[in-house]
Amino acid sequence: MIETRYLTKVYKDLVALDKLSLTIDQGDIYGFIGPNGAGKTTTIRILATLLRPTSGQAFVCGYSVNGQAKHIRRKIGYVPDEFGVYEDMSVTEYLEFFASLYEITGKDRKRVIRDVLELTDLSYKKTAEVDSLSRGMRQRLALARVLIHDPDVLLLDEPASGLDPRARIEIRELLKELRNMGKTILISSHILSELSELCNKVGIIESGKLLFTGTVTEILSKVRSNEIALVQVREAPERAAAALLEHDLVIRAEVLADREGWIEVEVDKGADDVSFVTRLLIERSFAVLSIREQEIDLEEAFMQVTKGQVA
Amino acid sequence: MTGFPIFVRELVAYARRPRTYVFQSVFLALLVLVLIPLWPPSGQGRSGAEIAETGGLIFQFGGYLQVILLALLAPATTANAITLEKDKKTLDVLLLSDAGPFAIVWGKFLSRLFNLAFLLFLTVPLLFALLTLGGVGAKAIGVQFAILLAFAVFGAGIGVLLSTILHKTSSVLMVGYGILAAILGGPGLVEQLGLYSVPPGQYALGAAYASPLYDMIYLFRTSSFVATESFPLHWWVCPAWCLAGGLVCVTVAGFLLPYATSIDRILSFRTVFERFDAMTERALGIFRRKAPEGAPRPTVGTGNPIYWKETSINTIGRFRYWWRANLALLAFMGISYLAFKPMLGKIEFHKVTVAVLGGLIMLLLTVIAATTVSSEREDSSLILLATTPVECATYVKGKVAGILRNTMFLIALPFVHVAIFIGVGVIHPASFFLLMFAIPAAAATAVIQAIFVSLLFPTTLRAIMAAILILVLESALPLICCLPSFNLPMSCYFFVEPVGGLGQAFAATSQGNYLVAMGLAVVFSALTQIGFSVVIYSLISSGFDRYIGRAA
Incomplete structure (x- = not known):
């Protein structure tokens, strides 16, 4: 649906992509x-x-951005990071205006506007002036606008x-509803x-370079080289950490200074799970x-990838 | 940076911009280009008196040119002084700082004045080079410099004040140019209309007191103002009030700055229109049984959506009782006839009136069209339009038609005026048909040309300035190539002819031949303009995606 090949954009001395x-x-x-x-923008x-x-080249729905812009514009809906405000235009007029730009006329126009207003839950605001809407409502209206011509691709910037x-x-x-559609x-x-x-799927970009692209699961597994477990013992966490370090699969065991009795344990990727940590500690009384196993999330993955820890 | 932070910051910002130096070079190049052809060639056996006379002429033209350039540049350099801070929402931050409103306005004013003064100082070597030719003294050069500097102070001061009390940079420019044009050209217009005449043997210093341009004329031709004076004794009056006026404007701006946002809301065109709307609705309601609840806006329908937006949403177009404003315009015209009653029988009055209206039409259409794309860019709506499949033809036609519809009555005013006085028997009927070719073609060209400029320039201020500069250059075309096509005021002046003495300049020829010559001239002009418009349209059309993408 979208494909870019060696896409490069240079502004004077700055390589944006x-x-x-x-x-x-x-x-x-x-x-x-x-x-x-x-x-990103x-x-x-x-x-x-x-x-x-x-x-470089970029294709949207099979059309190239170099020379086939008109075809692409009918296939996409773009929501910029800034909302374009028309003073003294009502919500319905705003949508009618954009419907007319996509050559949607007559009954079709009325039906489409009614549908998108319902979908975005803005029906009760249809006569309100656009510049009187809250930021959240404006953003919903922006989504209503891009749905008017039923595009295949939505490009949403922040x-x-x-x-x-x-x-x-x-x-x-x-x-989520749009995803289901x-x-x-x-x-x-x-x-x-x-x-x-x-x-x-996610793509992580930094300084114009795509550092990672793939599914969310892929990035999490890529970022996570070893399992991390957090263990709380009743007493002597220092001794417990030392006992854990004797095990072959334990790479690191550190007592958390700010949390009483807690130890952060890094376990080798080869371990099936972290349950052996509990067994080991109980065996040593x-x-x-x-x-609990420490969850790694996209935020952490992002931080690691953009630090250059994952190529 | 602690003494006068705004002034220093602005000055540093100016110094860092490459366009500052480009601008200064262009200013100087323009002066040199105009003056060098006048410079007397050496070694051709010319007498000292002849060379001195030429030196005097160069000095005169240089002075006039600088006054006009200052009138163009002063509002342009100050128009966004405060409006930009309002747009960026940084005015409140500045006001909350220790700087205080006076430091802000004075900082803005002085930094911009510094740039204007710098431009003037750039010309000093040129002026003193004139001393080698004779015909002009050091004292005259000093006086001219003082007049120019004081006018720069006034222009910058009025710009800063307007920037404080008005919301949009384009409004500041329009009002600023209006004020400076009235000051510079007012005495001439009043004299031309015959409202002011000086009996022989009496002083005619009023014009020199009021206008820096006339003060210059007074400087060069003292005896035409005061018979016994060899050097202008009263030259200081105009610069004195310009200086005082400029400083007062900045001080007033300092007082008003904390309330700037409230004031610009009251003074915005939109508010003024709405008040006028309400007022006329009440006034006309007397003649109705029941006042309407409010006229509904037309829906988008199946027509050109850009035209609908221009005529239903934009500041002028959204004016629900748009025709009422035009009615007021007509009423104003009627009242002005009463004021100028003694002049109505003189053809010169009608020539000047139609020429002034022609100039107004060109200026207003240019400013409106130049802001049409840049305002969409500034409110981020252009980016939305640019990703729709709207065609270039739809966009440009919608814009041109919308702007022409919104200003239709203004465009019609010269026709109404001429028609009335054809009926009365003062103006020749042929004038109406000549104007029918001249005005619409010039108006459409001005609009399409300014839209193109608006697509190219990133800010409203630069778009307006560039469009006006192009308009001025085009208006100067008749001076260098005898092509009146792009100078509507001049065309209007020549096309308005009296019934009895048609074609006084061609008294030897028959009236029929003269009419044919005028007809050919106007057809040629209109065709030139249409051809020019087609070229610009093709330019926009061929690179529409590029231009609109770049603009967005």
């Missing part, structure tokens, strides 16, 4: 993550036909940026916990109060 190659299949929800200035703008690449928790949850639920979505965001819940 450096030979970026990625593939997003139909129905994928692709989370595009990276620090500010990494090249540049990539999305090239795919949205707003920018021309310096070199759709949850600046929203309060409730509005973020509403947007997330809306995006079979849309291919490329979404950039800083809120990584939400992306991991929503996306089946330590009273184990608690043990």
